[in-house]
Amino acid sequence: MKAHAIMIALPYQGHLNPFVDLATKLASKGITVTFVNTEHAHHQIASSQEIPDAGLDIFAAAALDIRYATISDGFPLDFDRDLNFIEYWESFLRDFPSRVAEFVGDIISSSDPSMPPFLVSDTFAAWPAMVAQKFGLVNVSFWTQPATEFAINYHLDLLKQNGHYPPTKDDEQMINYIPGVAPISTKDLMSHLQESDVTIVQEIVFKSFKEVVKADFILHNTVQEVEPHTLSVLNQKQATYAIGPINFSTKCSVPKSLRHQVDCSEWLEARPHGSVLYVSFGSIAQTNRQVIQEIAHGLVVSGVSFIWAIRPQIVMDDDGDVLPCGFEENVKDRGLVLQWSDQLSVLSSPAVGGFLTHCGWNSILESVWCGVPMICYPILYDQPTNRKLVVDDWKIGINLCDGESVGKEEVAEKINKVMSGEASDCIMKNLKEMRTKLHDAWKENGSSQINFDRFLRDLNDKI
Incomplete structure (x- = not known):
């Protein structure tokens, strides 16, 4: 049975790069992929390549079964998303999920019914659980940062119970109670956990981690041997697979830079x-x-x-x-x-x-x-x-x-x-x-290769 991955990317370079690489890896394993960029991200990539928007399929040279599409984020192309970060993300949290749901519905209705679809989303997306539930899709979440930080965000309740969030003291304190995480100073926490005032970044992260507990599978762009204890503890909570560094798992060259690159x-x-x-x-x-x-x-x-x-x-x-x-x-x-x-x-x-x-x-x-x-x-x-x-x-x-x-x-x-x-x-x-x-992780019998194949088997059983 050939499955169909529907992937909708976050329009930020640090998230887009591994997401594109995950798409090519899935396709190289025989999965059909529909990869969706926002229209603005697509425009940025086209501009960086100095070709017209309409002439760009970033996967054209990959020779893989990847269908490329774009979706509006609700703003015109000339809207400055960086300068208006708060307005942009408020809309992304409020309005974009319904746009995604409609878009995914259209993809499913026009797809081959013999290929069961499943959803792959960046963990920071605000809509996966809703969309997956609406269409009865298997929900795969992809975490693009270290597993250590996933575990810290995952246990926000413990930070609250121990008085470390929201932060109330200026002095440095040690946190030694988060499952799977080595003792860490409050000054080394992610920036959104060091801020007392509620920010849009906190809203994004906290909503994301309310969503991720509903995921069927969680993929991590890290290596088993690099964060073994953290990954083992997380796997006791939800099905967890270390498949990093995904950036080096295939030899496909796909244009994904949002800026023009100078050759040096x-x-x-x-x-x-x-x-x-x-x-x-x-x-x-x-x-x-x-x-x-x-x-x-x-x-x-x-x-x-x-x-x-x-x-x-x-x-x-x-x-x-x-x-x-x-x-x-x-x-x-x-x-x-x-x-x-x-x-x-x-x-x-x-x-x-x-x-x-x-x-x-x-x-x-x-x-x-x-x-x-x-x-x-x-x-x-x-x-x-x-x-x-x-x-x-x-x-x-x-x-x-x-x-x-x-x-x-x-x-x-x-x-x-x-x-x-x-x-x-x-x-x-x-x-x-x-x-x-x-380097060893993606070699034959390397941990990431084994974990990825295990994920595919588990996915096949689920869909």
């Missing part, structure tokens, strides 16, 4: 082995102008070669150039500043010897996959907890700053520590071991 391969090829620092704070996180300027001054002082991806609106008061006056002229012989790049292509270059990162989960997986040590500067969302995993638990990176503020002298010191090879032998040993775990 020629620039990298001219640099010595391990001499280049890559700097990127991801696709959505914003910091302040002072942080960017201190990092810029620190790069000047360090003397290292670097590539720095500085996207528009990276600072909250963006009014043009955020770099210090004369910075690019000062570093032109050893620095390349661009808006966006193919991050995996950069990290996989032999010339790259370090990664100054915001600690997004995709960035961490890519850095480990390529064996590149990290300098960590988390900003918000899952990033503080990811930093804790990278620096404190797995010991595969260092902090950019050990105090409260970023200063150019410490920036230069930390950069040179990593780029000169001063990063401890322990960090490189741990990084090598974790890299092996990631």
Whole structure:
């Protein structure tokens, strides 16, 4: 029996990337996939590829049974979704679910009745349980962050019972009662759990985790050997499968960047082995102008070669150039500043010897996959907890700053520590071991390969 996966993506780069990779993996296993992007995300990808919207099927070259479609998010293409984040997500929570239900109904009514459909959604979606119940669909939830953070969100009730949410004290406290999670400081919790006032991000996360308890299966973009205890405990609650890093599970090349990527391969090829620092704070996180300027001054002082991806609106008061006056002229012989790049292509270059990162989960997986040590500067969302995993638990990176503020002298010191090879032998040993775990996971008889096949068998029994 051939099943039919209906997948509706969240329109954010960090979620879209693994979701596309999951689609190609499902299709490579013989499942028919209908993959749905929002019209705006589709437009962004088409623009990044410099082709007309109507001429783009992102899966056209994959040679797999994937049908590509788009759905309106309820806003015109020129509406600034980042600037109007609250308005956008209020609508996404309130209005988008009914739009999805109608869209899924149309897909089902026009599909081959011999292929039973099932729903695959990002855990952060607000509609899966309602849509799955309405159409009698098996409900598969895909978590794109570490299992540790899933477990913390999953046990919000325990945080409330113990007085750690909403936060009431400024002093740092240890949390040691969350099943499957090693003791963690309140300062290392995800940013939405450190905020006293109710925010739209909290609404998104809390609604998502009310929904996810109704899922039939939960897929995690992590590796069994990396988070074994957490995954084992979660599996006692719901059917849980570690299938990461999904980003490297197939060799299909699918255009999915929401921004135009600058090719810097020629620039990298001219640099010595391990001499280049890559700097990127991801696709959505914003910091302040002072942080960017201190990092810029620190790069000047360090003397290292670097590539720095500085996207528009990276600072909250963006009014043009955020770099210090004369910075690019000062570093032109050893620095390349661009808006966006193919991050995996950069990290996989032999010339790259370090990664100054915001600690997004995709960035961490890519850095480990390529064996590149990290300098960590988390900003918000899952990033503080990811930093804790990278620096404190797995010991595969260092902090950019050990105090409260970023200063150019410490920036230069930390950069040179990593780029000169001063990063401890322990960090490189741990990084090598974790890299092996990631690479082995999708080999024949690797844990992620086994877990994915087990998921498919369990899915087949369920539908």
